[in-house]
Amino acid sequence: MRYSRAVFKFQQSRESKMWILIFLAFSLVVTRHAFSQGEMGHSAPEASVVSAPPIKIHRPLETLLKGIDIHVTWAGSIKKPLVALTFDDGPHPQYTAQVLRILEEQGVQATFFVVGRSAKRHPELLRKILSAGHSLGNHTFSHTRLTSVRNGLLREELERTREIILEETGVNTCLFRPPFGAFDSRSLAELAIRRMEVVLWSVDSRDWVTNSAQEIRHNVENTTQPGAIILLHDVHPQTVEALPGIIHSLKNRGYGFATIPEMIPAPQTAWGG
Numbered sequence: 005m006r007y008s009r010a011v012f013k014f015q016q017s018r019e020s021k022m023w024i025l026i027f028l029a030f031s032l033v034v035t036r037h038a039f040s041q042g043e044m045g046h047s048a049p050e051a052s053v054v055s056a057p058p059i060k061i062h063r064p065l066e067t068l069l070k071g072i073d074i075h076v077t078w079a080g081s082i083k084k085p086l087v088a089l090t091f092d093d094g095p096h097p098q099y100t101a102q103v104l105r106i107l108e109e110q111g112v113q114a115t116f117f118v119v120g121r122s123a124k125r126h127p128e129l130l131r132k133i134l135s136a137g138h139s140l141g142n143h144t145f146s147h148t149r150l151t152s153v154r155n156g157l158l159r160e161e162l163e164r165t166r167e168i169i170l171e172e173t174g175v176n177t178c179l180f181r182p183p184f185g186a187f188d189s190r191s192l193a194e195l196a197i198r199r200m201e202v203v204l205w206s207v208d209s210r211d212w213v214t215n216s217a218q219e220i221r222h223n224v225e226n227t228t229q230p231g232a233i234i235l236l237h238d239v240h241p242q243t244v245e246a247l248p249g250i251i252h253s254l255k256n257r258g259y260g261f262a263t264i265p266e267m268i269p270a271p272q273t274a275w276g277g
């Protein structure tokens with residue numbers, strides 16, 4: 005089976021493969037340098053939060069991450085006619101509820117990457133998402149760009165949302181989507197230590213740019229291929245408006261719909277909801 009999961013199994017595009025190899029080479033160099041300077045010393049996670057071994061300051065990155073794979077996924081297998089709808093930035097009291105209704109009517113399962121501060125305000129929506137058979141992922145607490153946040157706050161951004169989801173639903177999700185798709189060596193190491201799996205996307209609906217439902221639908225239709233992970237946001241009315249047409253058209257093209265855990269089997273750890 006072929007998946008677009010960086011370092012190990014990515015096969016879909018030569019250009020993307022080259023990009024990620026360059027990135028990883030760069031990130032290892034940068035992280036190692038940062039570590040040797042002691043800059044990452046304060047980023048050791050709380051022992052109660054992760055099952056990874058305790059981390060000592062100045063420990064080389066290779067030792068620190070020994071046995072821990074770093075996974076960055078942006079598409080599923082090209083051999084199956086499956087796509088994954090993903091909704092970011094919610095839960096939103098109005099639009100998430102509407103999206104859930106449409107998905108239920110259409111018999112489609114999806115994955116919701118929630119922002120912690122919204123999840124805290126609307127925990128009932130987290131439970132509704134899970135009880136309808138969808139999956140939950142972490143999208144930081146306050147939708148912060150991971151590349152520009154301080155070490156202490158980075159930990160908080162990663163952990164708080166996971167804790168809220170766990171407290172409210174009992175599900176300990178390891179799915180993580182970085183806001184703006186932005187991450188660097190420091191945040192990648194923090195995510196890897198916590199066994200969080202980075203899930204990006206291969207199709208951008210651009211529902212965050214346009215308020216035209218028709219344009220959103222065309223963006224998805226024109227770029228979807230087997231294994232596509234489709235980026236949508238359950239915080240915009242135009243996304244709600246576009247959704248029935250998107251599902252209808254993808255169904256007509258023979259696609260089935262999967263959650264991220266269904267599409268991308270867990271490499272080492274259980275995915276959680």
Ligand SMILES: [Zn+2]
Pocket residue numbers: 092093143147183184
């Ligand atoms: Zn977002």
